[in-house]
Structure formats: C-alpha cells, structure tokens
Amino acid sequence: MAKKILVTGGTGLVGNMLTKKLQDQGYEVSIMTRSPEKVKNLKAFYWDIKKQEIDEKCLDGVETIIHLAGENIADGRWTDERKKALVSSRTESIGLIYDLMKRKEHQVKTVLSASAVGIYGDRGEEILDETSKPGTGFLAHCCEEWEKAVEQGTDLGLRVAKFRIGLLLTPKGGVLDIFKLMVKTFTASKLGSGEQWFPWIHSDDLIGMFLWAVENEDAKGVYNATAPNPVRNKEFTKTLSDVLHRPFWPFAIPKAMFKLLMGEKSELVLMSTHTKADKIIKAGYTFKFLSLKTALEDLTR
Numbered sequence: 663m664a665k666k667i668l669v670t671g672g673t674g675l676v677g678n679m680l681t682k683k684l685q686d687q688g689y690e691v692s693i694m695t696r697s698p699e700k701v702k703n704l705k706a707f708y709w710d711i712k713k714q715e716i717d718e719k720c721l722d723g724v725e726t727i728i729h730l731a732g733e734n735i736a737d738g739r740w741t742d743e744r745k746k747a748l749v750s751s752r753t754e755s756i757g758l759i760y761d762l763m764k765r766k767e768h769q770v771k772t773v774l775s776a777s778a779v780g781i782y783g784d785r786g787e788e789i790l791d792e793t794s795k796p797g798t799g800f801l802a803h804c805c806e807e808w809e810k811a812v813e814q815g816t817d818l819g820l821r822v823a824k825f826r827i828g829l830l831l832t833p834k835g836g837v838l839d840i841f842k843l844m845v846k847t848f849t850a851s852k853l854g855s856g857e858q859w860f861p862w863i864h865s866d867d868l869i870g871m872f873l874w875a876v877e878n879e880d881a882k883g884v885y886n887a888t889a890p891n892p893v894r895n896k897e898f899t900k901t902l903s904d905v906l907h908r909p910f911w912p913f914a915i916p917k918a919m920f921k922l923l924m925g926e927k928s929e930l931v932l933m934s935t936h937t938k939a940d941k942i943i944k945a946g947y948t949f950k951f952l953s954l955k956t957a958l959e960d961l962t963r
C-alpha cells in the first residue's frame with residue numbers, strides 16, 4: 663500500500679509543488695488547510711489554529727507529516743499583532759497536531775518541517791553551518807520558536823528533520839518573479855550595498871530534499887536547504903540580467919530607503935547569510951543545481 667503523507671500548508675507555493683511530486687512518486691497525499699472546500703485533486707482536512715479546531719481524521723494511516731503551514735512572512739507590515747500571527751501559525755499549528763497525536767492512536771513516524779535561514783539573522787561574512795548560533799532580529803526569533811515547537815515531536819518518539827530554506831527560486835511566483843520584473847523594467851540594481859550574501863536554492867532541490875528525507879531514515883535534525891554556492895546580492899542580479907539579456911546598472915538603492923518603506927521587514931532583503939550545505943551533501947543528498955546561472959536559465963526558460 664502507498665505510504666500516506668500529510669502536508670500542512672499544502673495549498674502554498676512549496677506545498678503545491680511538493681504534493682504533486684509526492685503523488686507522482688506514488689505516495690498517498692493529503693493536506694491540512696483552513697479552506698478544504700477550495701481544494702481539488704487532493705484529500706483536504708480542515709483546521710483552525712486560532713479556534714484550536716482540527717479534523718481528527720487527518721492522521722488516519724499517516725506515516726509522515728510535512729509541516730509547511732504559516733502566515734506569509736512577506737505579507738503586510740510587521741506590526742506586533744502580525745509578528746504574533748507569523749509565529750503562532752507555525753508553532754501552534756504543529757502543536758495542535760502533536761496534541762492530537764497524544765489523544766489518538768496513530769502511525770506517524772516522521773515529521774519534516776520547513777524553517778528558514780532567517781534563523782541566522784544578519785551575519786555579514788560569517789560562514790554559517792547548522793552548528794552556528796541563531797542570530798538576532800524578528801526572523802531569527804520566529805524561526806527559533808518554530809524549530810523548538812517542531813522538535814517537541816522527538817519527545818513523542820518521532821524522527822524530526824527541519825530544513826532552513828534560503829531564497830527559494832521557483833518557475834512561477836515567489837521572489838524570482840519580483841527580481842525578473844525589476845530586470846525587465848530596467849530597475850534592477852543593488853539592494854543596499856549589494857554585498858549581502860543570498861543563499862539561493864532551486865525549487866527542484868528543495869522538493870528533492872523533502873523527498874530524500876521522506877525516504878532516508880537517517881535524515882534528522884536540522885539542514886541548511888540552500889545551494890552550496892551562495893552569491894552576493896549584486897552578483898545575483900547581474901547573473902539574472904545576463905540570463906534575461908538585459909543590462910545591469912550597478913547603482914544602489916540605499917538601505918535607508920528600504921528601512922523607510924518596509925520598516926523592520928527590510929531585513930528580508932538586506933540581511934547577509936552565507937550558508938554552507940556540507941551537512942546535507944555528506945548525508946547523501948545530491949544537488950541538481952549547483953550553479954546560479956544554470957538554475958536561472960532553467961527557471962526562466
């Protein structure tokens with residue numbers, strides 16, 4: 663019988679790609695969503711984290727849970743209320759599932775979860791691996807709380823792995839659409855100094871990592887989900903301009919402008935995170951895309 667996998671946030675950017683790939687590989691996939699009535703082609707279970715409501719049938723037969731749910735970090739201004747929602751939609755959601763597992767018989771063995779490189783905060787030139795300490799700032803705080811909540815699964819005897827996702831490059835949607843628009847409208851430029859490290863990853867590799875972890879019993883703990891060759895922001899935009907055959911003018915949008923327009927959220931574009939991917943490579947994951955140019959050529963084809 664096909665292994666059953668439950669994906670939280672299965673309607674999102676990553677969830678859409680991941681659920682399709684898992685189904686292609688022969689897994690039986692269901693998802694948790696606040697709006698099951700909108701979901702086609704997948705079994706969808708209702709939950710509401712605020713009301714602490716969850717369809718208890720969601721765990722039936724499930725062996726692996728992949729936790730992607732969470733309010734979108736890039737949406738809206740980071741008010742105190744928004745920050746609380748960003749954290750609780752990630753921590754209380756997995757908490758609701760763990761509570762259900764304590765009350766109900768289940769077959770769950772593995773929990774895999776998204777996290778983000780934001781856990782390291784702004785670290786300049788420091789090389790960051792999974793043993794590096796968390797940084798400061800809201801993103802770091804949010805990711806620490808998120809990872810701690812997911813890690814509670816080990817007390818339930820589960821295998822738990824968390825992926826610190828970097829700048830995710832996808833064929834459609836996400837951050838690459840914004841950069842493409844800037845390049846095509848000749849407004850591409852350095853963000854702040856342009857020297858900050860961008861830990862990019864091609865979506866095929868992120869999805870590949872989740873699949874690898876579903877199938878590999880030794881995959882546990884935390885992994886940087888970023889390509890082994892991060893680039894600086896200015897190199898990222900220059901490479902994208904070359905791939906799209908557009909000029910790159912290396913003028914800079916001042917940091918202060920981002921801070922004025924985006925407030926605290928400007929850390930999303932200004933922070934420097936130079937991550938290493940050695941741990942996942944040593945554990946046996948083989949990257950499909952090692953070069954940014956090849957990744958961008960593939961994604962903009």
Ligand SMILES: NC(=O)c1ccc[n+]([C@@H]2O[C@H](COP(=O)([O-])OP(=O)(O)OC[C@H]3O[C@@H](n4cnc5c(N)ncnc54)[C@H](OP(=O)(O)O)[C@@H]3O)[C@@H](O)[C@H]2O)c1
Nearest residue numbers: 671673674675676695696731732733734751776778827830
């Ligand atoms: N994309 C990236 O570049 C990136 C980078 C680093 C980390 N990540 C992390 O990876 C995960 C998946 O990313 P994504 O880009 O696929 O996110 P996304 O497109 O924003 O989707 C997030 C999903 O979470 C669910 N959700 C949102 N608010 C919720 C709430 N209050 N309660 C319960 N569910 C809620 C939504 O499901 P329903 O609306 O169906 O309920 C949605 O499908 C996220 O946690 C994200 O922070 C993403």
